[in-house]
Amino acid sequence: MLSRSLAAALAVLLAFVLAGCGGDDDTASPPATSSAAVETTPAPAEFPVTVEADNGAVTFDEEPDAIVSLSATATESLFAIGAGDQVIAVDDQSNYPADAPVTDLSGFEPNVEAIASYEPDLVIAAYDPGGLVDGLEKLDIPVLLQDAAPDLDVAYEQIETLGEATGNSEGAETVVESMQIEIEELVASVPGVEGATVYHELGPDFFSATSETFIGSVYELFGLVNIADAATEADAGGYPQLTGEYIVSESPDLIVLADTKCCEQTVATVSGRPGWDQIEAVQHGDIVEADDDIASRWGPRTVVFVELIAESLAGIGRP
Amino acid sequence: MADAGGLRARLLARPERALRGVSLGWTAAAGIFVVVAALLGLALGPVDLGVAAVGREVLSHVPFLGVESSFSDTQDAILWELRAPRVALGLLVGAMLASAGASYQGVFRNPLADPYLLGAAAGAGLGATIVIANDLGGDAGLDLRPVAAFAGAMLGVGIAYVLGSSVGGRETATLILAGVTVASFLTALQTYVQQRSADSVQEVYSWILGRLETSGWTDVLIVLPYVAVSAAVLLWHRRLLDVLAVGDDEAASLGVPVARVRLLVVAAATLGTAAAVAFSGLIAFVGIIVPHAVRLMAGTSYRLVLPLSLAFGAGFLVLMDLVSRTVVAPAQLPIGVVTAFLGAPFFAVVLRTTRTVGP
Numbered sequence: 001m002l003s004r005s006l007a008a009a010l011a012v013l014l015a016f017v018l019a020g021c022g023g024d025d026d027t028a029s030p031p032a033t034s035s036a037a038v039e040t041t042p043a044p045a046e047f048p049v050t051v052e053a054d055n056g057a058v059t060f061d062e063e064p065d066a067i068v069s070l071s072a073t074a075t076e077s078l079f080a081i082g083a084g085d086q087v088i089a090v091d092d093q094s095n096y097p098a099d100a101p102v103t104d105l106s107g108f109e110p111n112v113e114a115i116a117s118y119e120p121d122l123v124i125a126a127y128d129p130g131g132l133v134d135g136l137e138k139l140d141i142p143v144l145l146q147d148a149a150p151d152l153d154v155a156y157e158q159i160e161t162l163g164e165a166t167g168n169s170e171g172a173e174t175v176v177e178s179m180q181i182e183i184e185e186l187v188a189s190v191p192g193v194e195g196a197t198v199y200h201e202l203g204p205d206f207f208s209a210t211s212e213t214f215i216g217s218v219y220e221l222f223g224l225v226n227i228a229d230a231a232t233e234a235d236a237g238g239y240p241q242l243t244g245e246y247i248v249s250e251s252p253d254l255i256v257l258a259d260t261k262c263c264e265q266t267v268a269t270v271s272g273r274p275g276w277d278q279i280e281a282v283q284h285g286d287i288v289e290a291d292d293d294i295a296s297r298w299g300p301r302t303v304v305f306v307e308l309i310a311e312s313l314a315g316i317g318r319p
Numbered sequence: 320m321a322d323a324g325g326l327r328a329r330l331l332a333r334p335e336r337a338l339r340g341v342s343l344g345w346t347a348a349a350g351i352f353v354v355v356a357a358l359l360g361l362a363l364g365p366v367d368l369g370v371a372a373v374g375r376e377v378l379s380h381v382p383f384l385g386v387e388s389s390f391s392d393t394q395d396a397i398l399w400e401l402r403a404p405r406v407a408l409g410l411l412v413g414a415m416l417a418s419a420g421a422s423y424q425g426v427f428r429n430p431l432a433d434p435y436l437l438g439a440a441a442g443a444g445l446g447a448t449i450v451i452a453n454d455l456g457g458d459a460g461l462d463l464r465p466v467a468a469f470a471g472a473m474l475g476v477g478i479a480y481v482l483g484s485s486v487g488g489r490e491t492a493t494l495i496l497a498g499v500t501v502a503s504f505l506t507a508l509q510t511y512v513q514q515r516s517a518d519s520v521q522e523v524y525s526w527i528l529g530r531l532e533t534s535g536w537t538d539v540l541i542v543l544p545y546v547a548v549s550a551a552v553l554l555w556h557r558r559l560l561d562v563l564a565v566g567d568d569e570a571a572s573l574g575v576p577v578a579r580v581r582l583l584v585v586a587a588a589t590l591g592t593a594a595a596v597a598f599s600g601l602i603a604f605v606g607i608i609v610p611h612a613v614r615l616m617a618g619t620s621y622r623l624v625l626p627l628s629l630a631f632g633a634g635f636l637v638l639m640d641l642v643s644r645t646v647v648a649p650a651q652l653p654i655g656v657v658t659a660f661l662g663a664p665f666f667a668v669v670l671r672t673t674r675t676v677g678p
Contacts, residue, residue: 108514108520109514202521203521203522203525205521205522205525205530205532206532206651207521207525230649231647231648231649231650233647234647234648234650240647240649240650241525241650241651241653242649242650242651243364243365243532243644243648243650243651244401244532245364245365245366245397245401245402246365246366246648246649248366248393248396248397248401249366249393249394249397251393262519262521262522263522273534273535274396274400274401274404274534274535274536275396275397275400275401275535277396278392278393278396
């Protein structure tokens with residue numbers, strides 16, 4: 001939710017700046033910073049350890065036990081890999097799992113003083129606005145910046161990095177392996193859907209996500225054709241705002257709503273939009289009501305999203 | 320005011336012969352502009368329906384012509400359920416913003432007055448943001464955005480006007496300063512409300528930047544009565560705006576109920592603006608560009624400026640929307656970005672000219 005709002009805001013800004021330039025530099029997803037993660041052997045955690053994050057190499061002398069997570073995705077990953085009891089505070093968007101220690105800290109407008117008052121020995125963020133990383137480093141608080149992953153491989157690396165940094169390498173390996181196996185099986189369970197078209201909706205104002213985004217990379221696993229990709233030239237951020245008439249004319253086979261919580265969109269509201277009764281997905285009822293949060297994060301619950309898509313694809317095109 | 324009688328006769332008389340010639344030419348020009356803009360808006364878009372095919376489709380609805388449409392159901396839906404309401408909303412919003420801008424300029428005798436500089440838009444923004452952020456009225460199926468936007472807009476203009484006139488002095492500068500002050504304050508409140516509610520940031524954000532994407536004819540039908548009433552009141556007062564141009568005391572000595580006219584015009588312009596803004600978001604500069612372009616072309620009498628602003632504003636916004644939905648197709652740009660991109664340079668030119676000519 002948080003990252004989605006940010007991404008959308010960023011997308012609008014980028015649309016403004018890059019209009020007509022057709023630039024393809026992707027500021028949201030820096031090149032994979034994975035070398036350390038891959039080379040490090042997943043042996044029992046040993047400190048000191050140095051890991052790579054989007055803010056460079058970070059060294060830990062001992063196992064952190066006062067972690068503040070400002071990233072809803074990282075919060076989910078930390079609890080999944082067994083680092084949950086090392087987490088002392090999470091931001092106001094981290095609503096999963098239920099036992100995460102939610103505070104009113106904001107990852108969107110982070111307040112360095114408020115974060116420092118928890119005396120953390122590790123802060124994890126998905127976004128670095130207004131000198132968050134610099135400010136915390138001045139206070140000698142280690143920070144791991146993990147930007148929105150552009151695809152599953154980077155998402156796996158981020159989970160592994162969290163494992164190494166928190167002394168839970170084995171837990172991280174287990175999570176990643178089970179994610180890989182489950183996703184592979186789910187994708188294999190719906191053969192023959194390659195080429196079907198998909199429209200992923202971030203809001204009723206038709207903001208969507210291209211294949212350059214994490215969620216777009218999930219559709220690529222299934223071989224789906226993302227109708228937002230035609231707007232890649234216009235929006236290097238990966239989150240273009242489409243027009244209604246384009247969506248109707250493309251007539252996607254599958255519509256995925258990631259705006260069911262924010263904007264109360266449902267199968268009924270989408271089917272009732274003027275002109276949308278012409279769309280294949282609407283005619284066949286192939287509209288997926290996804291959970292906004294799961295669809296906007298890149299953590300362990302990605303499997304849940306993939307499962308939802310696989311289920312919908314299994315019956316695609318049938319009334 | 321030694322020759323008040325003469326002035327009155329000059330201002331209130333209907334110089335029909337002189338005016339009719341101008342009006343006929345300009346009426347035709349304005350009419351053609353609106354029709355051409357609307358037809359372009361219908362014919363072009365991110366989906367290529369084919370200009371000729373759109374023409375055949377439109378003509379096929381005219382009885383006795385015997386024109387056959389070649390459209391599929393999908394193309395028909397795109398044209399009539401998606402594109403046409405968007406063009407219609409563009410016409411209404413453009414007409415409203417431009418005529419409201421012209422009216423504000425007349426009633427405050429201030430060439431820079433528009434819904435944005437006077438705090439009306441910022442107030443409307445605050446009202447609408449509160450509704451969006453707190454999801455008010457949604458459960459009851461009510462769209463409270465127009466009401467909240469109107470309340471906020473009246474609040475903004477009211478405070479700006481009271482503040483500006485209580486300071487006194489040179490009215491142009493003080494009113495604009497007051498408006499900017501109020502607008503900044505209301506914008507700060509609006510940003511605060513928006514940031515407190517991260518869930519709706521995206522919706523608020525896209526609304527702020529302006530949009531004409533409609534949810535069909537319903538939106539158009541909701542905006543229509545507000546715009547119709549507001550525009551009728553403004554057009555009705557266009558002669559009195561000319562009288563107000565000579566000054567409050569002079570207008571009062573001519574028997575014009577200055578305070579009542581001002582209140583009525585401001586209320587009508589603000590109501591129309593708020594209704595338009597509630598659906599289309601904050602589309603900047605239309606209220607400045609269009610009336611000033613009309614003044615440069617056709618003259619400064621409000622008898623011309625108001626109706627022509629209405630017509631040219633309608634056509635102008637449809638064309639701007641055409642740019643916003645085609646230039647990065649199949650994506651779209653917020654229309655507020657397009658109007659501001661073209662409006663800011665024009666505004667600079669207006670500033671330069673008014674500095675030498677005077678308000």
